Amino acid sequence: MELDAGGTPWLSRFKDPGLARRLIARLGRELSRPVRVMEVCGTHTWSISRSGIRGALPEGLELRSGPGCPVCVTDQTDLDRMIALAGRPGLVVASFGDMVRVPGSAMSLEEARALGADVRVVYSPLDAVALAGSTGSQVVFLGVGFETTAPVAALAVEEAARRSLKNFSLFSRHKLLPPALRALISDSRTRVEGFILPGHVSTVLGRRGFDFLASELGVPAVITGFDPVDILLGLKELVGMVCRGEARVVNAYGRVVREDGNPRARAAMDRVFQPADELWRGLGPIPQSGLRLKPEFSPFDAEARFPLPDPAPRPLPRGCSCGEVLKGILAPADCPLFGRACTPERPVGPCMVSSEGACAAYYHYGWVPAREGGEGR
Template sequence: MKYLDEYRDPIAARKLLAEIRRCATRPWTLMEVCGGQTHGLLRHGIDVELEDTVELIHGPGCPVCVTPSEAIDFAQQLAMTDDVILTSFGDMLRVPGSGRSLLDVRASGGRVRTVYSPLDAVDLAKRHPQEEVVFFAVGFETTAPATALAVKQAARDGVDNFSLLVAHVRVQPAMEAIVQLPDNRVQAFLAAGHVCTVMGYESYEPFVDTHKLPVVVTGFEPLDLLDGILAAVRQLESGEARVENQYGRSARREGNIAAQDIVHEVYECSDREWRGFGVIPRGGLRLRDEWGRFDARQRFPAGIALPIVESTLCRSADVLAGRIKPTECSAFGTSCTPESPLGAPMVSSEGACAAYMSYRPRRQPQTT
């Protein structure tokens, strides 16, 4: 398949692996920011191949994983409210909030629909004028243009029974938060190629200047990842710290201006709680005041806030911050499995725990 097979060519991959091993005079610690990259690395066994050369720390780039429990609980309350249809991408449905997931809520009578695009939710609202349709807007800057477009389309068509429960997050503030952690070990970042396709990578230039860490914009196929790792290792070996674009076939320095414009028109940056991190300054997006009528938070008064009960066993916060590998969590594969998850990284298709569960041998259940 064109544009795919050439990025999975095993011979070229072996050459790149050899080159990375040749270049690295000492072990380096890299963070791949995006969960899609984590899955690519594990699926193709790249982390194992480079075990002694490069340590890959898995970053927080799984929007579903960092969506706070409170937002999931609120979505569940909405789904159980009369005349409300809650719509969401499928990835969100199995993620546990304080207790249940949206799938559980649906099973007990809540109205939850999976859509492939926020515009489908607007269509649903048009077809059900007597009901309120809420779209659970989760995702990085990659999905924000589509949800912004949905709001604009609803406004244009006079669809006043549509609203968003906004949980959009921004990648770069999270990278800032990680480098400022006292125990940070990251020496270079593989930046998320899809996010940079939308947002560009110009904004990483001051980040690199401040923190003196290489940032390589990287794609998701094995050769993309290996190419990105090689570029980062070369910079580290030569003592450089630059922004480098490995994903040139998709990402440009200025990004997708049209997409940025529409995001900027509808949203503004705001401080945001990240599950496992706490509040990250400017770490999220909120609807601008002029679009407030499409904000589900304004339209529906929050019910009685349930106490947020996070599992004491689940160490997803440490996994998301790159402090531990999923396999270092005592719940991994024992009390926490894809069938019965304690934390979001175990069920999201971009979650690091899910990647280890899929691509690494399962640990036998322990009795203690």
């Protein structure tokens, strides 16, 4: 991969601070009444906090963070299963970096590693297949993530099958976003009037994949990119629709997202996975919202290969409001633990662990209320 040292003038327009400031002013004029919308994706949460957009929003426009942080929505019992797998002697667990610090009931993967478990951080499921190919040990890849990472996990399983690897398996907790958005809208406490849709997931599902929001549920939504100007263009479009009472799904990220998305990526998922009922942290069980390996790929199913007793479901830590934060019912700073008992150094809930987690993004980027008095954004 070659990183462009110069950057193109056209793309740098999406970071132009002057243009962004003008868009913020126009956004204020679109807002004819108080509006609450949700950015579904953790990368948006991160970008909105980091760029300063969160501090520049006009009075009356509220942005809530959604369930689009893969680490945050991984249920505690699933996390405990992953940590139990890591504890098996002779077994190598390969994971994305975000997962290793998430506290399970007893410990995190990182703490398990300190006790002798073999936990490797990889950047792609295909790296885990390569690892299996170069070692005699059993390698289990921890599959988390949405429609963005699931196609690569599918390719990894197919690659392991092609190479007839007997020592690679996948622990799939991949999840699908559209069923989660349906579940959110049906929860009356969420009170979100529109969605900023995830740019990356949309590259796979296409604009059409989210059309049900408007056509079936009457909720407007905009697909945007991740630079400040992208986000502000999307917000202006979305706020305009909300205030006018329109419901459409608009693709404002046309330079990347196509109407029909990426059919080849979806085909890879369809070949390897089938939908299953899934437990989401914070959101609870959502029908047909998870991905499990199809029966023909069961030799690569870590759960079949290494049967584990179901961990007893344990209550979330006392006071942890990750569930409400993930549904947009509470803002991170509304949680009584935020910034006190729960910080990135000593996270209580998953929203504080992953850098995509809403709480971590608010905390790191300083949009924190002063405890001394006054409320913050």
